[in-house]
Amino acid sequence: MDNEAENKPQEPLINKKISRRLLLGGAATTAIVAMQSSLGKWIQVAAQQPLLKVDDPTKRIGPGPTAVGKRSVFEHPVRIKSDTSSRTPLQDLYSSLTPSDLHYERHHAGVPVIDPDKYELMIHGMVGKPMVFKLADLKRFPSVTRTCFLECSGNFRSGKETMTPQEICGLTSQSEWTGVMLSTLFREVGVQPKATWFLAEGSDAAVMTRSVPVKKGFDDAMIVYAQNGEAIRPEQGYPARLLLPGWEGNTCVKWIRRIELADEPFMTREETSKYTYPVKDKIRQFSFEMDARSIITYPAYPNQMERGWVEIRGIAWTGRGKIVRVEVSTDAGKTWSVARLQEPVLDKAHTYFRHLWQWNGDETEIMSRAIDETNYTQPTLSQLVDARGADIGGYHMNPITAWQIKRDGKVLFKPESWK
Amino acid sequence: MARQLNNRSKYGAIALGLLLIVVLGAYSYNGGVGEPAPSITADTAQWPATFGFGKPATPQQIAAWDIDVRPDGLGLPVGAGTVAQGKIIYLAKCAACHGSAEKVVPGVKLPAPVLVSDSASKVKAIGNYWPYASTVFDYIRRSMPYNLPGSLTDNEVYGVTAYILNANKILKPDAVLNAQTLPRIVMPAQKLYINDDRRGGPEVR
Structure with a gap:
């Protein structure tokens, strides 16, 4: 067997996680390096190591079926994490849906472990019948599935040229959610007509709370227990969370255990000292809807451009309905072209856009701007500063994001300062 | 639609x-x-008038979970605390992360947010940014201290709230906080708050 050579201990591996079984191949030496990763660091590490040798796959039977699938060993999309959040690798995705294990995270006291058999959702306050629903009860109600984005309202980073889409605005992700309409549960408990707000409370160690207008509860709010066809992930609120399509992620309380109907907001910590922002000499509160936004995810830092045809790609989204148009500029904002939108364009959802362009090798800037069905156009950073003042804070920032294309084909983020 | x-x-x-x-x-x-x-x-x-799924919530179940406190004081428990009592708790259970509440040490990065407004640095804190005193009580009771959330007694929460508000120059040193006095506190930042006025459409707000 000429594959014996492949199994010598000193035979180089690209990655220690690659199983021995995969390497049971012939001596053909097709060298493959995974270059798709967004992480410059990872690419460098890989490049310094000897390359994986792969034989002719048509000459050897591969591994059989498995109980749980895995990504190709050549693909390494990863979230970038901090102590309290992790960011979706937007530049590694080819369409509008986010794989569940790459959905962004933002926790206020870690991810709780909740036994689904013990889980309960209590609805009380200004209702006819205060009720407690087990998870199994929630699943018995008429169910609904919808696809929408979730975005943290503190989703804008800037400051240096070497930033990826993930680093700039990776706190947005999209899933297909399944659960029960909150209006169905409201109907069941008999929400009193005078109730105008409800408190949503999580069962994490932060016992996270937000006040939400009852109108949103009747409009399109859901209690969801499934994400992308399977049980919701612990980091996304297992076994159930509130979903308020188009509204800032913090209001979509995870691990939800309690809903209390009332006639005024509760003024919780997260809706007063956090998730509010200075607007001129005032502080804006209850800023729920995420305004229209877009970003080109390819080409973007750290991609290397080559002259000729390039399909500019990206995502656009709005919390106020559907994206009706995305415009792309390849001349630093002087002229704009209408990008193609991937159908179906969904309500309050990431919308994938594409624009074909021929780069002639000149230095330029490329950028996109989203227009939603309210006729709102994604603003520039200076428009936002004009509207809100220089002490603008970090919430609800949705500026047009520009990429600089250098003559040598390097793509760099264009950070703008505003103070 | x-x-x-x-x-x-x-x-x-x-x-x-x-x-x-x-x-x-x-x-x-x-x-x-x-x-x-x-x-x-x-x-x-x-649909039927009711699906009949779930069970009625008992008063005991509701009382066990209903810990929220509103600005008007609804939800505040019995009990009381003073600035002096709160200082003892703060030094033992809060200062390790939030630092001294009486002397802000410049240049020291704390593991948790500063709680006292410092006019020189303009850091957003309780004295200059929090609009309601009820929020301070509610938040401490439900989720602090970070390593042992929900472990303080109601009296201790009243005391720590009093101490922090005093450090922010909102409460007198001899004040006693309870369900009657806490809702009367007017926070300096309350007048700054406005509701969201973004409405979509062409205007950038």
Whole structure:
């Protein structure tokens, strides 16, 4: 067997996680390096190591079926994490849906472990019948599935040229959610007509709370227990969370255990000292809807451009309905072209856009701007500063994001300062 | 939504049938137009008055979880605390992360947010940014200290709240906080708060 050579201990591996079984191949030496990763660091590490040798796959039977699938060993999309959040690798995705294990995270006291058999959702306050629903009860109600984005309202980073889409605005992700309409549960408990707000409370160690207008509860709010066809992930609120399509992620309380109907907001910590922002000499509160936004995810830092045809790609989204148009500029904002939108364009959802362009090798800037069905156009950073003042804070920032294309084909983020 | 409603009245008789299909999760055609029917809606007219799932919440169950406190004081428990009592708790259970509440040490990065407003640095803190005193009590009671959330007694929460408000120059040193006195506190930042005035449309706000 000429594959014996492949199994010598000193035979180089690209990655220690690659199983021995995969390497049971012939001596053909097709060298493959995974270059798709967004992480410059990872690419460098890989490049310094000897390359994986792969034989002719048509000459050897591969591994059989498995109980749980895995990504190709050549693909390494990863979230970038901090102590309290992790960011979706937007530049590694080819369409509008986010794989569940790459959905962004933002926790206020870690991810709780909740036994689904013990889980309960209590609805009380200004209702006819205060009720407690087990998870199994929630699943018995008429169910609904919808696809929408979730975005943290503190989703804008800037400051240096070497930033990826993930680093700039990776706190947005999209899933297909399944659960029960909150209006169905409201109907069941008999929400009193005078109730105008409800408190949503999580069962994490932060016992996270937000006040939400009852109108949103009747409009399109859901209690969801499934994400992308399977049980919701612990980091996304297992076994159930509130979903308020188009509204800032913090209001979509995870691990939800309690809903209390009332006639005024509760003024919780997260809706007063956090998730509010200075607007001129005032502080804006209850800023729920995420305004229209877009970003080109390819080409973007750290991609290397080559002259000729390039399909500019990206995502656009709005919390106020559907994206009706995305415009792309390849001349630093002087002229704009209408990008193609991937159908179906969904309500309050990431919308994938594409624009074909021929780069002639000149230095330029490329950028996109989203227009939603309210006729709102994604603003520039200076428009936002004009509207809100220089002490603008970090919430609800949705500026047009520009990429600089250098003559040598390097793509760099264009950070703008505003103070 | 509007278009869907129009279609419903237009094709009145077949609408019910179409909705049934929608409820079953399949796509259907609106009179041959070729648009997928919306999958979000369901015809609740066919629903029973109640599905009967779940159980009534008992007063005991509600009391065990209903810990929120509103600005008007609704939800505040019995008990009381003073600035002096709160200082002892703060030094033992809060200062390790939030630092001294009486002397801000410049240049020291703390593991948790500064709680005392410092006019020189303009850091957003309780004295200059928090609009309601009830929020301080509610937040400490439900989630602090970070390593042992929910471990303080109600008296201790009253005390720590009093101490922090005093450090922010909002409460006198001899003040006693309880369910009657706490809702009367007017926070300096309250007048700064406005409701969201973004409405979509062409204007950038």
